[in-house]
Amino acid sequence: MVVATTIALYASPPSSVCSTPHQISCDLDLTSRSSSTSPSMASSPQKPIVGGLSSLFSGASVKSSASSCSYSTGVDEFSSVRYDRSDDLKDLSLSSSFCYSPAKFVNSSYLRRDHQSPISVLHGPVSCSCSPPMRMSRDRNLDGSFRLGASGLFNGFVRKAVGSCVDYELGSDSVLVDELTFPMEDGFGVDTRKPYARDLLRRAQLRHKIFKDESVIKAFYEAEKAHRGQMRASGDPYLQHCVETAMLLANIGASSTVVVAGLLHDTMDDSFMSYDYILRNFGAGVADLVEGVSKLSQLSKLARENNTACKTVEADRLHTMFLAMADARAVLIKLADRLHNMKTLYALSPVKQQRFAKETLEIFAPLANRLGISTWKVQLENLCFKHLYPNQHNEMSTMLEDSFDEAMITSAIEKLEQALKKEGISFHVLCGRHKSLYSIYSKMLKKKLTVDEIHDIHGLRLIVDNEGDCYKALGVVHSLWSEVPGKLKDYITHPKFNGYQSLHTVVMDNGTVPLEVQIRTQEMHLQAEFGFAAHWRYKEGDCKYSSFVLQMVEWARWVVTWHCEAMSKDRSSISSSDSIKPPCKFPSHSEDCPASYKPNSSQDGPVYVIVIENDKMSVQEFPASSTVSDLLSRAGPGSSRWSMYGIPAKEELRPRLNQRPVSDLKWKLKMGDVVELTPTIPDESLTEYREEIQRMYDRGLAFSRPGTMVGWGS
Numbered sequence: 001m002v003v004a005t006t007i008a009l010y011a012s013p014p015s016s017v018c019s020t021p022h023q024i025s026c027d028l029d030l031t032s033r034s035s036s037t038s039p040s041m042a043s044s045p046q047k048p049i050v051g052g053l054s055s056l057f058s059g060a061s062v063k064s065s066a067s068s069c070s071y072s073t074g075v076d077e078f079s080s081v082r083y084d085r086s087d088d089l090k091d092l093s094l095s096s097s098f099c100y101s102p103a104k105f106v107n108s109s110y111l112r113r114d115h116q117s118p119i120s121v122l123h124g125p126v127s128c129s130c131s132p133p134m135r136m137s138r139d140r141n142l143d144g145s146f147r148l149g150a151s152g153l154f155n156g157f158v159r160k161a162v163g164s165c166v167d168y169e170l171g172s173d174s175v176l177v178d179e180l181t182f183p184m185e186d187g188f189g190v191d192t193r194k195p196y197a198r199d200l201l202r203r204a205q206l207r208h209k210i211f212k213d214e215s216v217i218k219a220f221y222e223a224e225k226a227h228r229g230q231m232r233a234s235g236d237p238y239l240q241h242c243v244e245t246a247m248l249l250a251n252i253g254a255s256s257t258v259v260v261a262g263l264l265h266d267t268m269d270d271s272f273m274s275y276d277y278i279l280r281n282f283g284a285g286v287a288d289l290v291e292g293v294s295k296l297s298q299l300s301k302l303a304r305e306n307n308t309a310c311k312t313v314e315a316d317r318l319h320t321m322f323l324a325m326a327d328a329r330a331v332l333i334k335l336a337d338r339l340h341n342m343k344t345l346y347a348l349s350p351v352k353q354q355r356f357a358k359e360t361l362e363i364f365a366p367l368a369n370r371l372g373i374s375t376w377k378v379q380l381e382n383l384c385f386k387h388l389y390p391n392q393h394n395e396m397s398t399m400l401e402d403s404f405d406e407a408m409i410t411s412a413i414e415k416l417e418q419a420l421k422k423e424g425i426s427f428h429v430l431c432g433r434h435k436s437l438y439s440i441y442s443k444m445l446k447k448k449l450t451v452d453e454i455h456d457i458h459g460l461r462l463i464v465d466n467e468g469d470c471y472k473a474l475g476v477v478h479s480l481w482s483e484v485p486g487k488l489k490d491y492i493t494h495p496k497f498n499g500y501q502s503l504h505t506v507v508m509d510n511g512t513v514p515l516e517v518q519i520r521t522q523e524m525h526l527q528a529e530f531g532f533a534a535h536w537r538y539k540e541g542d543c544k545y546s547s548f549v550l551q552m553v554e555w556a557r558w559v560v561t562w563h564c565e566a567m568s569k570d571r572s573s574i575s576s577s578d579s580i581k582p583p584c585k586f587p588s589h590s591e592d593c594p595a596s597y598k599p600n601s602s603q604d605g606p607v608y609v610i611v612i613e614n615d616k617m618s619v620q621e622f623p624a625s626s627t628v629s630d631l632l633s634r635a636g637p638g639s640s641r642w643s644m645y646g647i648p649a650k651e652e653l654r655p656r657l658n659q660r661p662v663s664d665l666k667w668k669l670k671m672g673d674v675v676e677l678t679p680t681i682p683d684e685s686l687t688e689y690r691e692e693i694q695r696m697y698d699r700g701l702a703f704s705r706p707g708t709m710v711g712w713g714s
């Protein structure tokens, strides 16, 4: 039997995006549970939580560790990027984005700065290690750090079928400087007088081999041309944002099509470049993606300006709509774009900072969660937390800075691995994480706990072959560390209502630091990640999702997963005895596949439409096959389209669909359509028009019935 360890490879921490490479981290999480062993689970809030923390903090926090801030910036590969590095460091140390991993250009620490490998798109410890079927080899670097075991459960099961669908090769994406061959003086027409462009490309190529792909280099040059002369609010050349966005995508292993679209993502909105131009030069795949991102950006702007997502129900519809209306990969690009914007938010006015942070917390962090990209979710949440609740953020940072102990996590992994080996218990994945700052904060508020009562700040997850091994491994865990009484939960014998199965225990490391250990089989893990007990649903709480939403999220995760390189890792090591296989061969699902939803092809799913009227935007749900006429007839007395005098005003309004007048009211509504109810009078804003109508009524009624204010009682 092969005993192996896979250490989760995480996406880079905040700072890595710009210059500092990734850090690889082991995402351990010790979940401290409520004392009850009842199956009711906590769920983290989706909405920002406001509240004082002081009362929640009690003196002693978990053991501090000198290594908690062992991240070091070192030479900044992107020194031209100006952003608050110290904040990033803080965020970094306080998030779960440390990964123990491979990395080739590293010093002797397992915390590396310059890891170039893409990270599993399936986030954190969970994702990273979710690759099943394969026997994982535990590899260490010469320096003693852990090497990416390559697989997570899902990873493996997808990899099996991914074949040549993924156009990016893992493991070879870090390249030596002298290998670089980028044609700066070729026919692409880049302005070689711009040394920053040359530097940007070189740095990107140093980090990811994908930036040496012909199509990616071509896209880089096109982006350079398109944004030449444009500057960001930070004073940086605009191109830098495009490259950072593309690098984030490369980090999670996106294919070259996605990276190319990432480089061009702003060209349609902010430059001369048209859809047709992109189509001609890069093909329909890229052009559609860029157009999809552009549409998402417009909707996001609308929602932000109208504060639409502050209502939970509308936020929910927006999440769903975003995933359903565009190719899920466009959402991925939009998320990368937003993550970089959040990292450079300091350059905007305080009002804008707040608006962006609020929208990010309401819309984009949940989207990252739904897509299973935990590393982005964590970074987005922590950045929002810092901007929206600076006092609480500082308080938490100060309190927890010394509490995150990655060294403790690695040594716990080693200890457990050795003990399992000794007992002859094979396993597929052994990984760990520490809980993010925002997740701890949310949990404290939600469950009214002090920081001392959070027992899952450090956590391990072990994935074994079968149920019997789960219990055997639990015995091993309890023989290594002392068990915290009342914290053992057997969700295998007593699954949760949603089907979630796992063994949970909390033990004390060195007698002082609580460590949560979760033990499950591969099948249980897939259920916990992708099934009804999926982590995103658990975190979103008690929402009642229609099967449409669930299938749609499944589909989006599926698409994103398949298009990310993580799955192509170590293809050669795929074992023929893989026990978990993808339901169908990518890219199509079979008829009866549970994940067979395809955006816009569903006949029975609802349609979410943006309706703008009276300067207000709402996200409304309509049954499939509804028409513009259905939308109009939904209005009735009480609707804003009726004047306060009870006179229907809607006849005066003419609907516009996606900025074009609607001539046929039987036109079917589609997911993500924007319907404006605009006045027919040209050259008048809606507000002015309404005021005019109002004045007209006021005058008319006042003349006819002097002294009487209709509609105002009496």
Ligand SMILES: Nc1nc2c(ncn2[C@@H]2O[C@H](COP(=O)(O)OP(=O)(O)OP(=O)(O)O)[C@@H](O)[C@H]2O)c(=O)[nH]1
Pocket: 031, 032, 033, 034, 036, 038, 039, 040, 041, 042, 447, 456, 489, 496, 498, 500, 504, 527, 528, 529, 533, 534, 535, 536, 538
């Ligand atoms: N995917 C998934 N994970 C779950 C679910 N329920 C629990 N978990 C995981 O298990 C951890 C601990 O769950 P429990 O042992 O039930 O703990 P609790 O009593 O709800 O609360 P805490 O101890 O405060 O976390 C959570 O932090 C999750 O990581 C679920 O339904 N789905």
Ligand SMILES: Nc1ncnc2c1ncn2[C@@H]1O[C@H](COP(=O)(O)OP(=O)(O)OP(=O)(O)O)[C@@H](O)[C@H]1O
Pocket: 027, 028, 029, 030, 031, 032, 042, 043, 044, 096, 123, 124, 125, 126, 127, 374, 431, 432, 433, 435, 436, 439, 443, 456, 458, 459, 460, 461, 516, 517, 518, 535
């Ligand atoms: N003990 C653990 N070991 C490894 N990974 C874990 C562990 N517990 C949770 N995770 C993973 O860590 C990521 C972040 O989870 P997070 O800490 O925000 O929430 P949670 O611990 O799962 O739930 P809650 O906050 O309700 O306790 C998720 O991908 C989750 O699956």
